Amino acid sequence: MxxxxxxxxxxxxxxxxxxxxxxxxxxxxxxxxxxxxxxxxxxxxxxxWNRPELTHKSRSMINLAMLTALNRTHELKVHGRGAINNGMSKDEIKEVLLQTAIYCGVPAALESFRVAREVFKELEV
Structure with missing residues (x-):
């Protein structure tokens, strides 16, 4: 290591x-x-995560989309918190998840919206 x-x-x-x-x-x-x-x-x-070509906020956006596509709700919840910590707004998260509905499917996006709402509630965002 x-x-x-x-x-x-x-x-x-x-x-x-x-x-x-x-x-x-x-x-x-x-x-x-x-x-x-x-x-x-x-x-x-x-x-x-420390490569300089993308910001942490950009990496969070990508992660939310990929985790939605893979239906990895536990990691989506973890990275939803991370996205907030990296400066993403609720509206930006919403837009990423709406985009996933088109390319990953509505059921996957609906689940991600459900998980995001849990994160917002827990973080009082």
Whole structure:
């Protein structure tokens, strides 16, 4: 593991997803899942999320669309919070999800709207 990239990724991951969520994920990792947490933190958050060509807000938009397409509601909820943390407004999230209705299908978009409403309610947005 590249410790420097891991630390950089850990800082970004906490900034986007929130310290409590990330710390809970790392604490709950066991011998089986620890390697996956390290990979995600180093590679996804340390390397890709920190590339300068896209802002974190742009990356959040992309993630919301992809997670809708893949019907990954748990991750959509996590990245919905991250999108708010990265400066996306409710209206911007709505527009991303409306766009997914066209390209991913209405059922997928409806589920994503449901998840987004849960996030807004939890965050009081």
């Amino acid at each position: 590249n410790q420097e990239l891991f630390e950089k990724g850990l800082a970004t991951r906490k900034k986007v997803l929130g310290n409590d969520y990330v710390e809970a994920s790392l604490r709950s990792a066991d011998d089986f899942s620890k390697s996956m947490q390290e990979l995600v933190t180093q590679y996804c958050w340390g390397d890709v």
